[in-house]
Amino acid sequence: MRIAQLYKEGQRFTVWPLRVTYQPIANGQESDQTGNSQVLVWAPKSIFKHAVHRNHLRRLMREAYRQHQEILAKSHYIIAFNYIDKEELSYAVIEKAMVKALNKITNHQ
RNA sequence: CAAGCAGGUCGGUCUGCCGCACCGGAAACGGUGAGGAAAGUCCGGGCAGCACAGAGCACCACAGCGGUUAACGGCCGUCAGGCAGAAAUGUUUGGUCACUGCUACAGAGACGAGUGAUGUGAAACGAGCACACUGUGGGCUGCAAUUCCAAGUAAACCGGCGUUUGAGCGUUGCUCGCGCGAGUCGGAGGGUAGGAAGCGAGAGAGAGGCGCAGUAAUGCGUUUUCCGAGAUUAAUGGCAGACACCCGUAAGGGUACAGAACCCGGCUUAUAGACCUGCUAUCGCG
RNA sequence: GGCCCUGUAGCUCAAUUGAAUAGAGUGUCAGAUUCCGGUUCUGAAGGUUCUGGGUUUGAGCCCCAGCAGGGUCA
Numbered sequence: 001m002r003i004a005q006l007y008k009e010g011q012r013f014t015v016w017p018l019r020v021t022y023q024p025i026a027n028g029q030e031s032d033q034t035g036n037s038q039v040l041v042w043a044p045k046s047i048f049k050h051a052v053h054r055n056h057l058r059r060l061m062r063e064a065y066r067q068h069q070e071i072l073a074k075s076h077y078i079i080a081f082n083y084i085d086k087e088e089l090s091y092a093v094i095e096k097a098m099v100k101a102l103n104k105i106t107n108h109q
Numbered sequence: 110c111a112a113g114c115a116g117g118u119c120g121g122u123c124u125g126c127c128g129c130a131c132c133g134g135a136a137a138c139g140g141u142g143a144g145g146a147a148a149g150u151c152c153g154g155g156c157a158g159c160a161c162a163g164a165g166c167a168c169c170a171c172a173g174c175g176g177u178u179a180a181c182g183g184c185c186g187u188c189a190g191g192c193a194g195a196a197a198u199g200u201u202u203g204g205u206c207a208c209u210g211c212u213a214c215a216g217a218g219a220c221g222a223g224u225g226a227u228g229u230g231a232a233a234c235g236a237g238c239a240c241a242c243u244g245u246g247g248g249c250u251g252c253a254a255u256u257c258c259a260a261g262u263a264a265a266c267c268g269g270c271g272u273u274u275g276a277g278c279g280u281u282g283c284u285c286g287c288g289c290g291a292g293u294c295g296g297a298g299g300g301u302a303g304g305a306a307g308c309g310a311g312a313g314a315g316a317g318g319c320g321c322a323g324u325a326a327u328g329c330g331u332u333u334u335c336c337g338a339g340a341u342u343a344a345u346g347g348c349a350g351a352c353a354c355c356c357g358u359a360a361g362g363g364u365a366c367a368g369a370a371c372c373c374g375g376c377u378u379a380u381a382g383a384c385c386u387g388c389u390a391u392c393g394c395g
Numbered sequence: 396g397g398c399c400c401u402g403u404a405g406c407u408c409a410a411u412u413g414a415a416u417a418g419a420g421u422g423u424c425a426g427a428u429u430c431c432g433g434u435u436c437u438g439a440a441g442g443u444u445c446u447g448g449g450u451u452u453g454a455g456c457c458c459c460a461g462c463a464g465g466g467u468c469a
Contacts, residue, residue: 051148052368056346059129063347066128091347 003040006078011108015101017085017093018061022105025076037076039065043083057083060091064098071102079105 012021025037043057061081081101 050367052366055368059346063128067347095347 003080006040006080010078010080013101013104014084015097015104017083017089018097018101019082019084020079020101020105021082022077022079025078037069037072038078040078040080041065042081047086048088053088057088060094061098063091064095065102067095068099068102071099072106075106077105 006023007021010021010023012019014020039062041058041061043054045054048054048057061083065081081098
């Protein structure tokens with residue numbers, strides 16, 4: 001339910017090869033959570049047929065977020081990262097896109 | 110030697126920094142963390158629920174013979190025929206009976222006769238398929254099974270049949286028979302999508318050895334070591350360096366197939382490369 | 396994760412128990428009708444029956460493997 005709401009109401013933009021959808025979390029909201037940001041990461045099954053490739057891309061995106069999550073500072077968000085390219089790209093490319101995307105979120109706020 | 114055939118094993122290793130999941134711990138921290146196919150879901154089991162007085166008919170699978178196993182359509186041995194090969198070897202077929210049905214075109218004639226040759230044809234007292242028969246096995250559904258806790262809704266609405274003259278349900282698909290029996294079947298609609306158990310110490314594994322039986326698959330006994338994933342949309346990752354192997358004069362590049370979801374035994378399919386064992390003797394080289 | 400189903404002309408579907416030339420509608424193209432177009436009529440093209448093996452004299456159909464797509468179950 002929360003995921004459907006995010007994709008319906010959230011703001012979105014694309015930083016190749018990622019499509020980002022996000023919503024800020026106001027203080028006091030999302031009472032069932034501890035106050036951290038929530039992140040959803042996936043690669044489409046229709047393009048990547050084998051589970052090993054999807055797992056790898058998911059891990060790369062997750063690692064890139066982990067390395068650079070301090071960019072978001074103290075504001076909290078719900079963010080979804082979709083991998084949209086048809087090829088498996090290297091970690092360096094994904095990391096670069098991740099930094100760009102996170103900066104864009106904070107600047108828009 | 111090269112070549113070929115069969116079987117088997119491995120399928121990158123190590124270090125540093127930053128991280129993830131589970132377990133233990135008050136904490137610091139410690140321990141553990143994908144595969145030979147985890148895949149396809151093609152077979153067979155374990156396990157779970159439902160059912161089970163019984164009989165008959167169907168249905169499905171298998172099919173020389175013998176063995177192995179928890180079980181199998183797997184595996185091992187072996188017999189006969191066909192095909193490939195020089196050989197090692199590989200591959201394929203294989204229960205029974207009768208004429209109930211089919212066998213296009215061609216052919217005088219196609220399972221029928223009066224018969225043989227030639228010709229026709231896949232097949233002309235000889236065959237293929239279906240049906241039938243024999244033997245063996247199979248109850249059905251599947252971990253989203255199933256059990257418990259919490260929360261919530263609609264005991265409402267419409268239609269069929271029925272209450273001892275028996276609806277409906279169970280008894281595998283059908284029939285009989287048996288049992289339960291006052292409600293039940295269908296439609297449309299409403300609600301839930303949380304937690305726990307199942308969940309891994311077992312038909313355990315050898316990544317150890319010895320002995321015995323057997324040609325072998327495999328089994329038995331004994332000793333020793335180990336417990337090495339258990340999530341619930343899913344952890345096992347990133348960066349840097351060294352070594353190994355391959356390609357390239359070099360700079361440099363590459364290292365396959367692929368990711369557990371209840372668990373095992375097989376089969377099948379995908380797979381860079383490396384290694385070991387046994388066998389064959391045509392050609393080529395010495 | 397389990398179970399089940401389906402792949403045939405561009406599209407939607409047939410083809411009884413295996414039998415020889417794989418059919419129908421629609422769409423496409425050409426011709427006729429019309430001043431022109433539509434409608435209607437006539438004709439034509441269009442198929443490695445998803446792919447690869449096997450059984451059989453013969454396979455869209457039976458068997459095995461693969462590929463693609465779909466349904467359903469708490």
